[in-house]
Amino acid sequence: MNQFQYVQPAKSKAAIDTVTKDQTAMFIAGGTNLLDLMKRGIVTPEKLVDINKLPLKKIQKENGAVRIGALALNGETAEDKLVLEKHPLLSQALNAGASAQLRNMATVGGNMLQRTRCPYFYDTALPCNKREPGTGCGALEGYNRMHAIFGHSEKCIAVHPSDMSVALAALDATVLVSGPKGDRKIPFADFHRLPGDTPHIETNLQKGELILAVDLPENPYTKNIHYLKIRDRASYAFALISVAAALDLDGSNIRSARLAMGGVAHKPWRLTEAENFLAGKPATETTFRQAADLAMRGAKAFEHNKFKLKLGPNAIVQALKNAAGVA
Amino acid sequence: MKDYFFQDSVGKPMDRVDGRQKVTGAAKYSAEYELPNMTHAVLVGSIIAKGRIKSMDTKKAENAPGVLAVLYHQNAPKVPGYVQAAHPSEPKPVGQPLRAFYDDKVYFNGQPVAVVVADTLERAMYAAHLVKVTYEEEKHATDFTKNVSKAFLPTAAQRNPKHPLNDYVRGKKDAYKTADIKIEQEYVIPTEVHNPMELQSIVAHWEANDKLTVYDKTQAVIGTQNAFAKDWDIPVENVKVIATFVGGAFGNGLHTWPHETAAIMAAKKVNRPVKLVLTREQMFTMVGYRPHAWQKVGMSATPDGKITAITHEAIGQTSSYEEFTESTLQQTRMMYTSPNVTTRYRILPLDVSTPIWMRGPGEATGAFALESALDEMAHVIGMDPLEFRMRNHTDRDPEKDLPWSTKYLKEAMQMGAERIGWSKRPNIPGTLKNGEWLVGYGMGVGTFGANRGRAKVRAVLHDDGTVVLQCATTDIGPGTGTAMVQIAAQNLGLAPEKIIFELGSSLYPPSPSQGGSATVASVGSAVHAACKALQQRLATLVADNDAGFKGATADKLTFDNGYLSLAATPAARVSFADVLKRQKLKEIEVTEESKPGDERTKYSMYSYSVHFAEVHVHPLTGQIKVAKIVSCADAGTIVNTKTAGNQMIGGAVGGIGMALTEGTVMDHRFGRYVTKDLAEYHVPVHADAPAIDVFFVNKPDLINNPNGTKGIGEIAIIGVAPAIANAVFNATGKRIRELPITPDKLI
Known part of the structure; x- marks a missing residue:
């Protein structure tokens, strides 16, 4: 792990400013994936902007939708009364993910952003276009039991590992983000990208953009x-x-x-x-x-x-x- | 003299003597030792499978903050023992165990090529990333299947025709081939990694130029002491090995490994204590594994269920620099009455690291093939597999032509069949359902030699009536200390609360390594001997000094609850403490050695287990749930039903892993593992483990040793994997002969 600076701003704007200006800065929330990646030298941020002090933890009703704050923990979201009542599918998906310990650390915003578990991505001694563009896809002709059958490219056949995101996709979620150019809403279908020629770019988030919440519209899928x-x-x-x-x-x-x-x-x-x-x-x-x-x-x-x-x-x-x- | 079972300490489900320490965190494991001036070491592993180190650029690492040294083959302190042809190590294979930073050769991917020492762990980790190594790569061979034709008879067997690894023929060779009713099938298990909870770790400290102390995760305190004494050319007594607590090992602590020497070298170089803890990824390549194995079983039988011939072949993977061998085919030689048995064992060297014994070494692999084949044959002749095994039960060892010391396998089988509800098993596979799920039952038998070695125990009785026993053995989790306290209580006539058993230090009298299910038989016998010697001393003291006991000898005395008394003279009763106090003795001390005698030439000695599994398989999704396991063991006297039961449960969970979840995958283009953490290498979790019921026959084997015990550690896992695989067949009609049985293989 490289040496890094650590800051913990109290306001979203300060957090966004820092990550926007500093090329090597990254947000950190639960850290359940980021720290693994740092220990293996896969990502090497020189500054970590801890967003856990930001007021983004609430789960509440908002204009008929259920709004889940980006910092709501996976574990507490799965057990939230409103989520269980309105979107039990999300609760089931969350509980299918990881372990209880991880769910108690991981946040909803972070879960969407977790990186693939492709072994070639995780091993700096092996080729991976996602980790190091241009080195080739190790999985394509290697060990690809866990890999994609839809939407893959010659550059990358990795899969997204999140369970929660599968439910969010089914439930027509919208992602609320805030960035240097202001706030915007991203339909969930447009949030993640297919690998194409740029497998290292996994979402349509812009540099400095911070996930604030996820909105789940009212729907009849409760039973x-x-x-x-x-x-x-x-x-x-x-x-x-x-x-x-x-x-x-x-x-x-x-x-x-x-x-x-x-x-x-x-x-x-x-x-x-x-x-x-x-x-x-x-x-x-x-x-x-x-x-x-x-x-x-x-x-x-x-x-x-x-x-x-x-x-x-x-x-x-x-x-x-x-x-x-x-x- | 009272009957062995008079006192009831042995056999009780006593709580672990160190349970409180373990659950409160007070138990100290090797990585938890803190010494003044401690430094931290991190290993750099090779990223090629075969070749030479061309260059090593350590400048950046050396200049990184806090770094004290970067060692590799060109600058590492010389290990005097390395100049000899081979350095001592367990097991003693043919070949050359890997020497840390000895030369520029790379034998496997992940081989330690450098070690970085820094003042903090974080700084050492960071600097380790900065070491730049370039290699001259050679073509490697890591793919078992592609190289299988290069397998050969182990050199030890080639040199010695009497070596047990030689081909074995009883009756007619390969007789199954000409039979009417026969099967011939191949079975494969992948490389499995021990993955104990505790990472391998060592704190190395040179207390003087020729005086070394290590806090080391090991199953072999004395073996490690001897190895390092020889390596560093210093007197054995100058090497102190401490392993008070070991957080699981399953066999990978039976060897001394290069990372240990790397830490000792580093401590020498920086002249400060060095702590080195392997990463989980390093655990896959630096401390051994259960080798990938291919097996073939041919079997013939009569229509009424008598096995007429078995041929069992096995090829196990080893490294290019050491011949690792294990006893994969032993169960086939002695378990069933077949008049014709042929076994052939070969090893296949590949450009990988050397395997090491893993729980149920060899036999767990062999039993998967043998016990699956039994099930296949039972199916062919339409016989219940339990009945089939009963009909081929051996009452005498057909290999050695000797009587068994004890064997209660039939009782164990009956016991288990009843508890699992074997009568519910459908004779026709795929016909029993629970909702959408297919239900099946399977069984597998396991055996392992009831080994016993030479061990020594010191016992000190203090004048407050307490006893402290000491032995260098470890406790890797089975509850060794607890069992020894119970054996001492039993044989001394003293409450367990008054007894302390100290272990895990080379300062104590020697014991064998804690492996091969032999600790209770070996060390327990020495405890027995030491306790009897203490009683003898007490008897002499009272006979010589106390009128009431005049002429008394140990066998005339009753030792009970810390008192000795003479039945014929009711007034003659005195506490152990008072015996000492009256003579103004602070303590009396005995040290006793115990070892097996010639009983092993007259009897054949094994422990036995039988495992029953109920599994549910979803026909559409291939999901597999083990619904229940019943494990029954014939393992002599059970010293502690709780800790022994605990061991059996752990073995069953290990067997679930072997059957359903565990196995490493290598990308042979790079000769490098691609599943090497606990997220991708699937050790079973609680949700995979059903209710596991354990039953013991619990009859003593007094031929084996005076406590009547036989080992449990290995038989707990041996036979579990085939029981599950057989149950999967019974549920689905699908026979999976390559482990692990994952959902994709069942749809």
């Missing part, structure tokens, strides 16, 4: 929801595949659906086509299977992750069955 995470051990493991499924049912018919997958792409992977297909259909395994097949169109696997082409649709079917209560 028939399920976050299914398939992983190599029962807890504290990243997803082989995860599915966030939410249904609005009219008896045994689907009024509308929300679906997103994790562990398959460089960003949480929203399945809009499958959602549209499900609307107005009966909530049966046959319908779910058809939706899953639709969702998997265009998937392309690599040497070690071919199983995702089968596990993916199976997981979608199972998540929908669980959500619909027909399991």
Whole structure:
């Protein structure tokens, strides 16, 4: 770990100013990912701007939406009354992530920004375009069991590791940010980027922009929801595949659906086509299977992750069955 | 003389004598020792798998704040022992254990090539990043499958036709091949890493030019003392090794490793104490692992369930510089009555670091193949696998042609079958369901030699009636100190609260390394002997000095709760303390050695376990839940049912890891691991571990040793992985022969 300065401003503006002006400065909140990266010499900020003193912890109702402060902890968000009442899918996704210890440190804003767990990214002795543009993608012809089947490029096939973000994608979240040019709102679908030729740029946040909160609009998905995470051990493991499924049912018919997958792409992977297909259909395994097949169109696997082409649709079917209560 | 079971200390579920220290943080582990003037060392590992160090640029690191030294092959203090052909080390392989910073050669990726010493850990870590090494790379071979044709019979076996690693043939060689009913299958386990909670660590301190003290994480206090004495060419008594607490090891503390020597070198160079703690990533390459292994089992049987032949072959990975071998095929030679048995063991050197014994060494690997094959054969002939094992049970060792010292495996099997509810097991796989989940049952048998070594214990009785016992053995977690206190209480006739057992120091009388499930048999026997000797001393004292005890001998006396008495003379009763006080003795001291005798030539001695698993598999997602495990052990007298049960539970969890979650992955283009932290190397977590019920036969093996104990550490894990794999087959009809069984293999 390199030597660095540490500041803890009390106001957002001071924090934003510091990171905007200082090329090597970074925000730090829970630090559950950043400190790992620093210890391994993957990121080397010369200044850490600790934002934990900023008043960004609240979870409250705001214009019909549930607004979750960027500094709300993963653990407390998962157990928050408002979240459980209005967006239980988010609660399930949060509880599927990491371990209790990490959830008690990690923040909602930080969770969105966590870096991939691709082993090539984490090892400075191995090639990685995300860590060191131009060195090549180690995973492409290497060990790629955990890697993407959607939206990858020749430059990068890494996946986004967050569970929480998969639920946020399904729930049409909006990210509120503040930066040197003022405040703005970013629809969740536009928050993370696909790797393309610039896998080292993972979000559309600009230098100095600080996440203030996430807004979740009112929706009918409070009952028939399920976050299914398939992983190599029962807890504290990243997803082989995860599915966030939410249904609005009219008896045994689907009024509308929300679906997103994790562990398959460089960003949480929203399945809009499958959602549209499900609307107005009966909530049966046959319908779910058809939706899953639709969702998997265009998937392309690599040497070690071919199983995702089968596990993916199976997981979608199972998540929908669980959500619909027909399991 | 009273019956062994008269006093009831042994067998009680006594709390750990050091439990409070452990849960309050008072227990001090090697990395927690603080010495005045302490410095911190961080290792730099190679990033190539094979070649030579071309250049080493240490300027930046040396100029970094707080840095005291950067050592590597060209400037490291010379280790006198390194000039010899080989330096002492356990195990004693053919080859040359890696010597720290000895020359410019790189044998594996992650090999320590330099060490940075600084005044704080952070500064040492930072400076370690600044060391720039360039390499002359050579083509490496790390891929087991691609290189498997290079496997050979270990040199030790080539040199000695009687060596147990030689090919073994009982009856007709490969007889299964010509049988009507036969199977032939291959089984693979990946490299597994011990990953104990505690990282490997050492504090090295030269108290004088020829006087070394190390606070070291080790399972081998005396082995380590001898190794460093020889390495540094100093008298053995000038090396002090302290390992009072060890936070798990599972075998990787049975060797002395280059990082230990690196710390000792660094301490010599900076002339201050040096603390060196490996990182989790370094634990994957610097302190051994369970080697990747390929196995093939051929088996034939009669339709009524008699095994007629078994051939079991195994190839284990080793390094290019040392021949690591382990006993993978022993269970196949002695467990079943088959008249024809063939075993063949080979090793495959690769450009990787040397493996080391890992819990259930060899046998856990071998049992996965053998016990899976048993299940496969039972399925072929349509027989219940429990019944199949019962029909092939051996009442006498067919390999050595000797009687067993004790063997209660059948009782253990019956016990376990009842507890798991074996009768619920469907004979046809994939037919039992619980909601959407497929349910299956499986079993696996484990065995390990009931080893016993030579150990010495000192016992001091003080005039306040307390006893302190001392031995150099460690306690890597099983509760050694607790068990020894119980054995002493039993054999001395004294309350456990009045007994202290001190361990983990080379200042105490020697014991073997704590490995191979032998500590209670070895050290426990020495405790037994020391206690009997103390009683003898007490008897002599009262007989000589107390009229009421005139002519009394130890065997006529009763020792109970700190008093000795003479049954024939009710008035003759005196406390241990008073015996000393009356003679104005502050203490009496005995030191006794205990070792096995010729009973080992007359009997064959093993511990046995049988594990039963119930698993649930989701047919759509491949998710696997172990719903229940029942482990039963025939391990002689159980000294402490709580700590022994604890060991069995730990072994079962280790077996879940072996079966379902653990394994490292290497990118062979670089010869470098790509899963090397606790997030990516999946040690089971609580959520993976179901209710684990443990039962003991608990019958003494008094042929093995006077306490009647046999080891537990290894049999706790041996046989668990096949029990789970067999249960997965029973649930799904899918036979997974390459571990770990992850969800992707079941969809």
